[in-house]
Amino acid sequence: MPNKALPYLLLLPATLFLLVFFVYPFVEIALLAFTGPEGFTLQHIQTMATHWKFRPALGWTLLLAAVVVPIQLALALSMASIVSTLERGRGTILYIFSIPLGLSDLAAGIIWLAIFEQSGFLNSLLVGLGIIDQPILFLGYQSIWVIFLAVVMAEVWRATAIMMVILVAGMGLIPKEYYEAAEVFGAGPWKRFLKITLPLLRPSLQTALILRTLLAFEVFAVVIALGGTTLPVLMGETFQWQFALQNRSVASAYALVILIISVAATLVYLRALRVPKGATL
Amino acid sequence: MPRHISILAGAAVALSLTAPAAGAQVLFWSNQAAPIEETQRMREQVLSGFDGEVDFQPQEPGPFITRLEAEFQADKGTIGLVGALHGELATYTDQWVDLSDVDLGGVEVIPAFLELGKLGTEEQKYLPWMQANYVMAANKQALEYLPEGADLDALTYDQLVAWAKALAEQTGSPKFGFPAGPQGLKHRFFQGFLLPSYSNSMVTKFASAEAEQGWNMFKELWQYTNPASTTYSFMQEPLLSGDVWVAFDHIARLAEAFNQRPDDFVAFPAPAGPEGRGFMPVLAGLAVPKTAPDVDEAKRVVQYMMQPETQVATLLATNFFPTVETTLPEDLPASAQALGPAIQKMTAADDALPALLPVGLGDLGGQFNQVYTDTFERIVLAGQPVRDVLDQQAQTLRGILEQANAPCWLPDEPSDGPCPVE
Amino acid sequence: MTAVAGTDTARRVEVRSAGRFLFGAAVVVLCVWVLVPIYLLFVNTLSSPQEVSGFPKTGIPSFDFGSISFFLNFAGVLDALLNSIIVAVLTMILSIGIGAPAGYALSRFDFPGKEAFRLLVVMTRAFPLPLLALPLAVLFIRTGLDDTQIGLAIVHTVLALPFAVLITFSLFSGIPVELEEAAWTLGCNRWQAFRKVVLPLVLPGIVASAVFAFIISWNEVFAAAVLTIHNRTLTAFLVQNLNVSPLHLKFAGGAALVIPALIFIFAVRRYLFAMWGIANR
Numbered sequence: 001m002p003n004k005a006l007p008y009l010l011l012l013p014a015t016l017f018l019l020v021f022f023v024y025p026f027v028e029i030a031l032l033a034f035t036g037p038e039g040f041t042l043q044h045i046q047t048m049a050t051h052w053k054f055r056p057a058l059g060w061t062l063l064l065a066a067v068v069v070p071i072q073l074a075l076a077l078s079m080a081s082i083v084s085t086l087e088r089g090r091g092t093i094l095y096i097f098s099i100p101l102g103l104s105d106l107a108a109g110i111i112w113l114a115i116f117e118q119s120g121f122l123n124s125l126l127v128g129l130g131i132i133d134q135p136i137l138f139l140g141y142q143s144i145w146v147i148f149l150a151v152v153m154a155e156v157w158r159a160t161a162i163m164m165v166i167l168v169a170g171m172g173l174i175p176k177e178y179y180e181a182a183e184v185f186g187a188g189p190w191k192r193f194l195k196i197t198l199p200l201l202r203p204s205l206q207t208a209l210i211l212r213t214l215l216a217f218e219v220f221a222v223v224i225a226l227g228g229t230t231l232p233v234l235m236g237e238t239f240q241w242q243f244a245l246q247n248r249s250v251a252s253a254y255a256l257v258i259l260i261i262s263v264a265a266t267l268v269y270l271r272a273l274r275v276p277k278g279a280t281l
Numbered sequence: 282m283p284r285h286i287s288i289l290a291g292a293a294v295a296l297s298l299t300a301p302a303a304g305a306q307v308l309f310w311s312n313q314a315a316p317i318e319e320t321q322r323m324r325e326q327v328l329s330g331f332d333g334e335v336d337f338q339p340q341e342p343g344p345f346i347t348r349l350e351a352e353f354q355a356d357k358g359t360i361g362l363v364g365a366l367h368g369e370l371a372t373y374t375d376q377w378v379d380l381s382d383v384d385l386g387g388v389e390v391i392p393a394f395l396e397l398g399k400l401g402t403e404e405q406k407y408l409p410w411m412q413a414n415y416v417m418a419a420n421k422q423a424l425e426y427l428p429e430g431a432d433l434d435a436l437t438y439d440q441l442v443a444w445a446k447a448l449a450e451q452t453g454s455p456k457f458g459f460p461a462g463p464q465g466l467k468h469r470f471f472q473g474f475l476l477p478s479y480s481n482s483m484v485t486k487f488a489s490a491e492a493e494q495g496w497n498m499f500k501e502l503w504q505y506t507n508p509a510s511t512t513y514s515f516m517q518e519p520l521l522s523g524d525v526w527v528a529f530d531h532i533a534r535l536a537e538a539f540n541q542r543p544d545d546f547v548a549f550p551a552p553a554g555p556e557g558r559g560f561m562p563v564l565a566g567l568a569v570p571k572t573a574p575d576v577d578e579a580k581r582v583v584q585y586m587m588q589p590e591t592q593v594a595t596l597l598a599t600n601f602f603p604t605v606e607t608t609l610p611e612d613l614p615a616s617a618q619a620l621g622p623a624i625q626k627m628t629a630a631d632d633a634l635p636a637l638l639p640v641g642l643g644d645l646g647g648q649f650n651q652v653y654t655d656t657f658e659r660i661v662l663a664g665q666p667v668r669d670v671l672d673q674q675a676q677t678l679r680g681i682l683e684q685a686n687a688p689c690w691l692p693d694e695p696s697d698g699p700c701p702v703e
Numbered sequence: 704m705t706a707v708a709g710t711d712t713a714r715r716v717e718v719r720s721a722g723r724f725l726f727g728a729a730v731v732v733l734c735v736w737v738l739v740p741i742y743l744l745f746v747n748t749l750s751s752p753q754e755v756s757g758f759p760k761t762g763i764p765s766f767d768f769g770s771i772s773f774f775l776n777f778a779g780v781l782d783a784l785l786n787s788i789i790v791a792v793l794t795m796i797l798s799i800g801i802g803a804p805a806g807y808a809l810s811r812f813d814f815p816g817k818e819a820f821r822l823l824v825v826m827t828r829a830f831p832l833p834l835l836a837l838p839l840a841v842l843f844i845r846t847g848l849d850d851t852q853i854g855l856a857i858v859h860t861v862l863a864l865p866f867a868v869l870i871t872f873s874l875f876s877g878i879p880v881e882l883e884e885a886a887w888t889l890g891c892n893r894w895q896a897f898r899k900v901v902l903p904l905v906l907p908g909i910v911a912s913a914v915f916a917f918i919i920s921w922n923e924v925f926a927a928a929v930l931t932i933h934n935r936t937l938t939a940f941l942v943q944n945l946n947v948s949p950l951h952l953k954f955a956g957g958a959a960l961v962i963p964a965l966i967f968i969f970a971v972r973r974y975l976f977a978m979w980g981i982a983n984r
Contacts, residue, residue, distance in 0.1 A: 359849075
C-alpha cells in the first residue's frame, strides 16, 4: 500500500462522519450569528458584545479555566505517579481515583451544593465541632469569591480523573528500563520524574491538557448549581439566549466565542508541547 | 444460577410489558409537571383514566423547545399534544390546530382563560389546562415577629419590609427568601406583583416615579433577604431547612413544605402596595401541533383533560388548580388546603389588582421577561442607580413591544398601537 | 569506612521510610478527597426527605430506602437502562472504530492537512452540543434516524470522537516507530506488526477512550431528551428533570445514575495499564 494514501485512508471514516454530523449542523448554526433579515449583519455580535453580562461571563470563564486546569494538571500528575509507583493495591487505588469520572456534572453540582449550602454538610460539621454557633452562608451573591472557590473545588474534584486516566495510560508506555538505568546512576525519584516521566509523557500531557481545557471552557452545570446566576459563564449565557430568550443568533455568537477561545488554547498547547512523530528509543 | 435466570426472565417480562404500543399512542410533550413525582402522578393518577394510550413526557425547557422546533422545521412530527405555559404557546401561534371543535360536553371553562387561549387570533389555539398563582408562605415561628397591627391576610409591602427587618435583626440572620435562582420565577413577581402594586401598570409606567418607589422598597427588602436567594429556584426547600422563614413563590414550588410539615407553615396573600394588591395568575394550556401524527386522537386527550374529574386529579398531581367550574373534594392534600384559601383571599381582596399574562408577544416573551430580570439584577444585585437603569431598560422594553406590535393588557389601559412605554 | 557506610545506609533507610510515610499519607488524603463527596451523595440518597433538608446533618445514613425505591419502581426503568447500555456500547464501538485509525494516522505520518484535521476534531468538542441539536434533530427526523438507538449513538460519538482520536494519538506517539519497523524486518507486514506489536501496547489508551465514550454517552442528557421518544435512555427518562425535583430525589437520581457507570469503570480498570510498562513490574 502506498504510504502517501494510507494516512488519508485512515482519516477518511472520521472525516466523513464529522462532515455529516458536525460540520453540516455547525455551519448552519454559525451562519445564524451573521445573518439577519437583510443578509449579512454584525448586529448579533454587537448585541452580545455590548450586553452587560458578556464581559463578566468571558472573564469568569477564562479565570476559572486558568485556575482549575493547572491545579488539575498537578493533581492528575501526582495521582498518576502514585498509581504507577504502587506495588500493591494499584487497581483499587486507580479505581478510587477514577470514581468521579462516572458522575455527570449535574450530579457533581448537586453533591457540592449539599456540602456548601447553608444547611449543608460543611456547616453541620463546623457547628457540630463547636467552631461556629450559627451556620454560615457560603454561597450568597455578595461572596462571589467564595462561590468561585467552591466551583473550583467541585471542578477539581469532578474532572481531574479525566486527565489522570489519560496520564496513567501514557505512563504505562514509558519503558521501565529507563527508570532502572536512572536509578543506577543515582537519580532520585524527583529527578527521575523530571528527566524521564515528564518528557516522555508529552503526547499524553498535550492530549490531557487540550481535552480538559475544552471542557473547562464549557463549564456550566456546576456553576449554576453553586452560584445560580451570580457567577456568569459563557455556556450559561449561551443557554440563556438560546432557550430563555429564544434568540438563536446571539446564542450562536456566544457559542462561537467558546469555540474561538478553545481553538486558541489548543494551538498554544500544540506549539508548547510539540510531539515528535513517534517516540524514538 | 437459578437466581440469575429469574432476574433475566423478570427483565424480559418487564421489557415486553413496557414495549410501546405502536401508532395509537399520543405523545404528550410538556414542560409542566416536570418534577419527577408530579410526572409519576400525572401518569398514574391522571392519564391512566383515559381510554387510549398517552405517553406523558415532561421536558426541561431546552430539549422541550428544541424538539418542538425541529418537528416544525421538518414539517413532520411525533408529538401529539403539547402542554406548556401561555407565553410559551404564544411563541408558536401559527403551529397549532384550531381546538374550537373539541366537544367539551357542557364543561364550563373560565371565559377569560378561553379568551387567552385564542392568542389574539380567531381560532382556539389552546385550551386552558390548569392554573396557579403565587402566594406568600411563612414558618409559624416567624409570626411572632410580625409588626404591630399587621394583618397577615392584608399585608402591605411596607409591613413586609418591617417584618423582614425584625426577623433579620432579632434572629441574627436574614429570614426572608425570594426565588432569584436560575430557575426561579422572579420575573413574574416584578411583572405581576411589584410593579402593578406600585404603579398600577406592568408596561406603560415601567419607568415612572411610582415604579421607582417600588424598586426602592424592594431594594430595602433585599437587605433583609437571605443572600442565598440568588441560588433558590424552589422556596419549599429553604423553608423546610429553616434557612428562610418567609417566602414568596409559585404555589407548586411551595407545596412540598406544606405536605411535609403541614403544621409548621402558613400561606397568605401577596402584599399590597399604594395602588392595590397586584397579582398575576399562571396559566398552562393544551395545544395540538399541526404536525401531530393523529390530530383527532390528540383532541380526544384534550377533551379528557378538560373534564372536571380529570381537572381535580390534575390538581392532586401537580398542585395546579382547575380551569373549569368544579367542586373540589374535601380530602385535598395539605398543600392545596393551605394554598387554595390564600389564593382565594388574594384574588377576592377589596384591593385586588389582577394583572394578565403578557399577550401578543410571540417569540419575544423570553426577552420581555429578561427586561424585568435584568432590571432586578442591575438595581438590586449590582446596586446601579434606580433611575438610570429604569430609563435604559424602558428603551429595551419599548423596542420589544414595538417589534411585537403588541397592544396593552391588564392592568395597563388598552392601546391602539403597540403598548407605549412612557 | 564501614562505619561511615553504615550510618549512610541507616540514613538512607530513614529517608526512605519517611518518604514511604509521606507517600502513604498522600494516597490516603487523595482517597479521602475523592471519596467523601461520594459518601455524602449516598448518605443523602439513603436518608429520609426530612433528613435531607434538615439541619444539622449527622453525616450518617439512616438507610431510608424511600427515595431510591421511588426510582427503581418508576415504570419503564429497565427499558431505559437497556437503551442506555445499548447506546453507550454503540458509541464506544463507533468512536473507537473511526477514532483509533485517525489517531494512528496522526501519530505516524506527516501529511498536508494534518493540522486542519486536528483542529476539526477539537472544534467538534468546543462547540456546545445543545445548539447543534436542532439541525441534527431536523436531519434525523427527515432521514428516519430519529428515535433510534443508533441515531443517538451517532450524536454521542460526535462528543466522544475527539477523546478517542486524541487519546489514541498520544498513545501511539509514545510507542517508538523502531519497534514497528523491527517487526517489519522480522517479516511482519504493516497490519501484522500493528496487531502484534502496537495494539497490545495501546490497549490501555483504547480502554481509556472506551471509558470516556461510555461515560459521555451514559451521562448525556440533552441530545437524549431531544432525539429519543420511545427509546428513552436512563438520563432522558429519569434525570433530566432532577433539576426541578425535590432535594431528596435529586440525590437518589444522581446515585441511581452513577452506580452503573461505576460498575463499568470497575470492570475495565485493569486494562488501563500498559503491558510493558508498569504492569510488568
